[in-house]
Amino acid sequence: MTYRSRDLLALEPLTAAELSFLLDQSKSFQEIQRHPLKKLATLRGKTVALAFFENSTRTRISFGTAASRLGADSMNLQAEASSLKKGESLLDTVHTLDAMKPDCLVMRHAASGAAEFVARHLEIPVINAGDGTHEHPSQGLLDALTIRDRKRTIENLNITILGDIKHSRVARSNIHLLGKFGCRFTLCGPAMWVPRELEELGASVGTSIRRVFRIEEALEDADVVLALRVQSERLHEPALSLNDYVLLYQLSAERLKHAKADAIVLHPGPLNRGIEITPEVADSAQSCILEQVTNGIAVRMALLFLLMTRGEENAIGPSTETAQAPRNRRATDAKGETKSDANEVKDPTHAAR
Amino acid sequence: MLLVKNGRVLDPATKTDDILDVLLDGERIADVAAAGRITANGAEIFDATGMIVAPGFIDIHAHLREPGQENSETIETGTRSAARGGFTAVCCMPNTKPVNDNASVTRFILDRAKTAASIRVWPIGAASVGSKGEAIAEIAAMKQAGAVAVSDDGKPIATAKLARQVMDYCRSLDIPVIEHAEDVSLAVGAVMREGVTSTKLGLAGMPAAAESVCVARDVQLADLTGARLHIAHLSAKGSLEQVRAAKQRGLHVTCEVTPHHFTLIDEDVQYDSRYKMNPPLAARQDRDALLEGLADGTVDAIATDHAPHEPALKDVEFDRAPFGIVGFETALALSLEQLVHSGRIPLMRLVELFTTGPARVLGIERQLTKGQPADVTIFSMDRSWTYRVADSPSKSRNSPFDKRTFKGAVMATIVGGRVVYQQ
Numbered sequence: 001m002t003y004r005s006r007d008l009l010a011l012e013p014l015t016a017a018e019l020s021f022l023l024d025q026s027k028s029f030q031e032i033q034r035h036p037l038k039k040l041a042t043l044r045g046k047t048v049a050l051a052f053f054e055n056s057t058r059t060r061i062s063f064g065t066a067a068s069r070l071g072a073d074s075m076n077l078q079a080e081a082s083s084l085k086k087g088e089s090l091l092d093t094v095h096t097l098d099a100m101k102p103d104c105l106v107m108r109h110a111a112s113g114a115a116e117f118v119a120r121h122l123e124i125p126v127i128n129a130g131d132g133t134h135e136h137p138s139q140g141l142l143d144a145l146t147i148r149d150r151k152r153t154i155e156n157l158n159i160t161i162l163g164d165i166k167h168s169r170v171a172r173s174n175i176h177l178l179g180k181f182g183c184r185f186t187l188c189g190p191a192m193w194v195p196r197e198l199e200e201l202g203a204s205v206g207t208s209i210r211r212v213f214r215i216e217e218a219l220e221d222a223d224v225v226l227a228l229r230v231q232s233e234r235l236h237e238p239a240l241s242l243n244d245y246v247l248l249y250q251l252s253a254e255r256l257k258h259a260k261a262d263a264i265v266l267h268p269g270p271l272n273r274g275i276e277i278t279p280e281v282a283d284s285a286q287s288c289i290l291e292q293v294t295n296g297i298a299v300r301m302a303l304l305f306l307l308m309t310r311g312e313e314n315a316i317g318p319s320t321e322t323a324q325a326p327r328n329r330r331a332t333d334a335k336g337e338t339k340s341d342a343n344e345v346k347d348p349t350h351a352a353r
Numbered sequence: 354m355l356l357v358k359n360g361r362v363l364d365p366a367t368k369t370d371d372i373l374d375v376l377l378d379g380e381r382i383a384d385v386a387a388a389g390r391i392t393a394n395g396a397e398i399f400d401a402t403g404m405i406v407a408p409g410f411i412d413i414h415a416h417l418r419e420p421g422q423e424n425s426e427t428i429e430t431g432t433r434s435a436a437r438g439g440f441t442a443v444c445c446m447p448n449t450k451p452v453n454d455n456a457s458v459t460r461f462i463l464d465r466a467k468t469a470a471s472i473r474v475w476p477i478g479a480a481s482v483g484s485k486g487e488a489i490a491e492i493a494a495m496k497q498a499g500a501v502a503v504s505d506d507g508k509p510i511a512t513a514k515l516a517r518q519v520m521d522y523c524r525s526l527d528i529p530v531i532e533h534a535e536d537v538s539l540a541v542g543a544v545m546r547e548g549v550t551s552t553k554l555g556l557a558g559m560p561a562a563a564e565s566v567c568v569a570r571d572v573q574l575a576d577l578t579g580a581r582l583h584i585a586h587l588s589a590k591g592s593l594e595q596v597r598a599a600k601q602r603g604l605h606v607t608c609e610v611t612p613h614h615f616t617l618i619d620e621d622v623q624y625d626s627r628y629k630m631n632p633p634l635a636a637r638q639d640r641d642a643l644l645e646g647l648a649d650g651t652v653d654a655i656a657t658d659h660a661p662h663e664p665a666l667k668d669v670e671f672d673r674a675p676f677g678i679v680g681f682e683t684a685l686a687l688s689l690e691q692l693v694h695s696g697r698i699p700l701m702r703l704v705e706l707f708t709t710g711p712a713r714v715l716g717i718e719r720q721l722t723k724g725q726p727a728d729v730t731i732f733s734m735d736r737s738w739t740y741r742v743a744d745s746p747s748k749s750r751n752s753p754f755d756k757r758t759f760k761g762a763v764m765a766t767i768v769g770g771r772v773v774y775q776q
Contacts, residue, residue, distance in 0.1 A: 011551070090670055111670035112555035113624030132672070134555030169555060197552035204553070 003306055007119045007126040010135040011173045013094050013313050015253075016180040020146070022299075023154075025306060026145050029298035030068065043072035043308055049102035050096065051077040052129070053109040058269055058293070059129050059138075063106045065220060066300035072308070081319065090185045094118050104178055107179075110168075118261050126305035133167045133293070136268075140173030142299040143266055146288045147178075147224055149295075156182040162249055163228030164193040170268045171228060178207050179207035187211050188218035190240055190251055222259040226266045227251045242275065245305050251277045354378050354497045355770055359388050360401025360731060363497030364408060365705035375406060375436075375768040377727035384723055389712045401731055404764050406706045408721045409728025412681065413609055413711040414506070414531070414585055417443070417474070420461060421450025421461070426661040428462065429469035429682075433746035435659070435775070438629075438681035439707075439710050439763035441728035442473035444715075446506040447484065454479035454542035456494040459659065463499050471773040472766070473713075473728070475501045477531060480519045486511020496528050501715050504531035506585060509567050517569060520580035529581040531657040532571050534592065535632065539563035544672055546619040546633040556671065558569060561639060564632055565591030572599045575606050581640055582713050584608040586658050590642035597651045602686025608646075608657040612687035613678060615643045617753065626674035627753040630660065647706065648698050654711040657684045661749030670703035676742035678745050680753045683740055685732060694736075700734070727770035735760040738776075 001021040010213040011019065011027035032038055043053045048067040052060050060076075067074045077097060094105065103254030104125045107115050119126040130136040147156045159178055165187050175185060184207060187194050194211050219225065230245060256263065265277075265287045273279050282289060355377040362373040362385065374391045376384040384391050407464025412435060418426035418677045428445075445462065446451035453462060468475035470685050480494035482488045484505040492503055503523060509532060510516040516532075523530045540559035545551050547558025568584055575582035584596060587608040599606035606664050613630065618640050622628045635643070646652040687733050688706070692698045707730070712719035723731070742755040765772040 015764070089665070089668075089670060090673075111672040114670045116624050117670055132555050133557075172553075172555060195552060197549045200549045201553055205548070256381075258582070341356075 001185060006307070006310070008137050008303055008307065009116045009119055009126065010322065011137045011140045012135065012174040019141075019180060020176055020304065022141055022306075023145055023148060025302040026295070026299045029301040030145070030295065032301070033294050033298055035303045038069050040069060042305060043067070043070040046072045046103040046308055048072050048074045048304060049077070049097050049100070049105045049337055051105060051107045052072050053079045053090070053107070053114070054130070055079065056108050056130070059108065062293070062296045063129060063300050066297050069297070070304055072103075072302055073303065075100065079114065089120060090114065090118065091149055095120065098122055104304060125305055125310070127307065130169055132169065134169055135173045135176070136169040137173050138296065138299050138303060139170050139268055140177045142292055142295045143170075143174055143226070143268075144177050145295045145299060146266065146292050147264065149291070151223060152286060153181065154178060154181045157223040158186065158224040158252060159183050159224045159226065160186045160188060160218050161226045161228065162215065162218070162251055163189045163230060164243050165189055165198060165228065165230065166193045166195055170196060171226070175201065175205055175209065179205035183207060185209045186218045186222070188213065188215055190245065191246075192240070204348060215255055216258045219258040222232070222263050224264055225259055225281065227277045229268060229270065230272055230313060235305040246275060250275065251281050252280065253280045253284070254339065269293070295342065354383070354393055355399060355645045355767070355772070356391060356393050356396040357399045357401050357406055357729065357731065359504075360404050360406035362406045362721060363701055363704045364721040365655060365701055365709045366408070366718070367514040367722060369721070370701060373406070375578050375729065375775055377729065380727055380769045382721065382725045382727050385721060388654060396437075399731070401735070401764075404723070405700070405704075405732050405734060406721070407730045408708040408719045409726070409766075409768065410439045410685070410707040410730045411711040411715075412438075412440045412443045412475065412657050412659070412684070413654050413714060413718065415443045415445055415659040415681070416448065416661065416677070419449065419465060419772070420458070420660060424663045424748065425666070427469070428465045429747050430746050431467070431659070431661070432472045432474065433469040434679070435681040435726055435766075436471040436766045437746065438657070438683070439685050439730040439732055439761065439766050440472060441730060441766060441768045442475055444475045444477050444501060446477055446504060447479040448507040452479050452483050453477070453495070453500075454482050454484065454490040456491060456498040459495045459498040459500050468657075472768050473549070475499070475563035477502045477504050477506070479503065480505045480510050481515060481529065485507065486515055489515065489522060492522060492528065493526055500528070502529045502531050503584070504533065504585065506531065506533045508537060509533050509535050513570055513574065516609065517574050517578060517657065520574050520578040520582065524578055524580040527716065529583050529716065531583045531585050532567070533585050534564050534571060534587070536563050536566040538672060541565065544629060545631070546635055548619050548636050550619045552624060554622070555730065556622070559633065561589035561591055561635065564589045567596065568592040568595050572596070572604065572606055575599065575604050576602075579605070580773060581605040581716070582607070586611050586614065586632055587652070588601035588614045588635045588643070590639045591644045593642050596648070600651065607653040608651070609654040609711070609714075610643050610647060610652045611656055611658045612680060612684050613753070614689070615640060615647060616687050616691050624671045625753070626669065626671055627678060627751050629671060629674050629676055630658070630678055631676035633734055644697055648702075649690060651684065653714055655684065655688055655706040656711070661747055662751050664750050665749065667751045672720070678751050678753060679742070679749050680747070682745060683752065683757070685763055686740070686761050687754070689734065690759060694760060720723035727767065729767040730763065731765040731767070732763045734761050736760070736764070
């Protein structure tokens with residue numbers, strides 16, 4: 001299996017096989033996070049442009065770290081420092097960035113579809129690091145990787161998502177990814193944050209999505225609980241009191257007992273301790289929150305590696321045993337080995353060292 | 354003199370459907386008679402064999418952008434585009450800069466039209482000063498200067514109280530009130546129709562009810578005041594049902610539908626700003642209801658809502674792009690494709706939707722008979738052609754129908770006896 005697209009803009013159009021491939025590719029980079037020396041030279045001499053038109057700390061640092069651990073340089077554009085405030089259009093801004101010749105653009109933007117819009121105008125690969133309320137593909141992948149590590153599978157699980165699902169790009173990417181592996185979704189939150197259309201989305205995703213407004217019922221039989229961040233700026237939109245949210249939907253240890261005994265808890269961060277989740281749950285053995293962060297770097301390394309070495313033979317490793325721990329970190333020379341297709345599985349960890 | 358020979362004359366006003374010759378003498382139609390019966394020595398001949406000869410098309414809803422937004426369109430470029438679309442008259446909405454909310458702006462538009470326009474330009478005045486929804490505009494003065502209707506188009510008349518005042522006043526002036534029906538509180542931040550597609554795309558949606566809630570308000574006020582109320586670019590089933598019911602009760606309520614609303618649906622929106630307009634593309638069931646309304650007579654007119662925006666304005670994130678698409682040149686072809694070739698309505702009804710329908714809304718006559726204005730639209734039912742927006746005389750390029758191939762095309766547009774466009 002391969003990943004053929006130039007960009008990663010959304011998980012929705014990807015097949016289960018492509019998604020599995022991306023998760024498998026991330027596997028070897030997970031290993032690296034445990035290694036005392038984490039820096040590779042795979043992307044040495046290449047540059048990743050990080051364009052964050054919307055505030056972000058963790059995703060930006062995660063992508064930046066991923067680039068750096070692959071040996072790439074990065075250039076940073078942050079909304080507050082950018083010329084967008086001076087009235088420059090998004091297109092002009094990214095064309096300017098592009099003229100500095102990065103090899104990949106990682107982009108976050110408050111407008112849904114912004115990454116796709118930009119990708120239509122650029123030749124370099126574009127990775128969507130979150131667009132409005134549409135998708136956050138790398139988050140969906142790192143969530144799936146975390147679930148797969150803990151549950152040994154991502155197939156046919158019961159997933160309960162809590163909170164503001166209407167405005168959540170994380171929820172959408174999770175639904176599009178896990179739905180393709182037969183996972184069933186229960187969405188739970190205040191009715192205005194869980195619109196009816198989300199159920200109908202199930203038909204196009206090919207899975208069952210149901211809305212439940214009582215949290216105890218929503219947690220029943222859950223294998224995975226994804227608690228979303230309550231974005232206080234949204235509280236004003238359909239006016240909702242924070243107290244009401246806590247009263248009805250806060251994920252507490254007591255409520256979590258309704259889920260399966262081995263259920264795990266995910267949260268995309270940053271946490272509002274004591275609002276959508278109690279500290280007790282966030283810090284419990286069921287919580288995977290910090291693993292998600294570590295896996296984020298692995299997933300993003302895999303994505304940068306795949307998209308930035310497309311068609312380059314010197315990035316192709318001799319190993320056909322992908323998704324395995326990178327044994328040959330000290331790398332045999334690729335020369336002399338049978339050249340494999342650029343889209344074939346690569347062993348990224350030795351190349352160009 | 355111009356003799357249009359041998360065409361199939363379709364005139365909804367007189368229910369004429371026959372092969373006839375039409376003689377135009379300057380501003381007026383001099384004669385209409387069986388083919389070969391008219392002898393007019395020295396007249397120029399237009400051979401319309403195999404073509405449809407109809408009264409001049411009227412577009413009751415368009416934006417010509419002049420004064421103020423001449424980078425997007427001017428009266429000259431807009432009317433040239435309209436002429437290519439077969440329109441002999443176009444009503445231009447008042448949301449220019451400055452807003453056409455007083456007689457001097459109305460006169461400016463008409464003066465510009467006199468020198469620059471290919472076709473007739475009929476300005477629509479603002480209902481409120483600056484279309485701000487606060488004070489009622491100088492409607493009588495604008496009417497005297499030549500305004501044919503009032504509207505705060507782009508947004509609804511802001512409050513029920515003001516809408517009532519405008520309707521009361523317009524009834525006394527015998528001028529229609531055209532309403533952009535939208536409860537803006539239900540549409541804050543929205544960029545498309547709310548539904549499964551907006552949910553999937555993560556784009557903020559406005560529910561169909563944003564329109565029909567406002568239609569409900571306005572129909573009640575039309576009942577209260579007796580005004581002539583016309584609902585612009587109607588897009589929701591719920592709105593259509595209210596217009597249908599209002600007509601059955603004998604109220605003076607009419608409505609128009611745009612070709613893009615009966616051709617496209619919300620599922621077609623894929624972050625492509627050429628699919629962004631207000632009202633947004635509707636759900637499939639709403640679109641189907643519009644097709645029904647076009648067939649059963651509930652809909653009075655097809656209007657383009659031609660809304661040019663210079664390319665730089667549209668080539669941005671979907672959220673930030675302005676609403677609207679150009680529409681003159683594809684209106685007839687889309688209508689033939691969706692309504693006539695598909696067998697949904699007879700050709701006579703189609704002609705009505707472009708001629709007597711909008712005329713009735715404006716309270717004027719439109720027919721192809723002796724003594725009437727020599728405005729004629731000639732089109733072919735089967736001529737195949739491909740729309741290329743790059744070739745348009747319009748200054749803007751925001752069409753989702755670029756490169757679409759059509760069956761049926763405008764062959765000639767005649768205004769005041771003069772051929773202003775010929776294929």
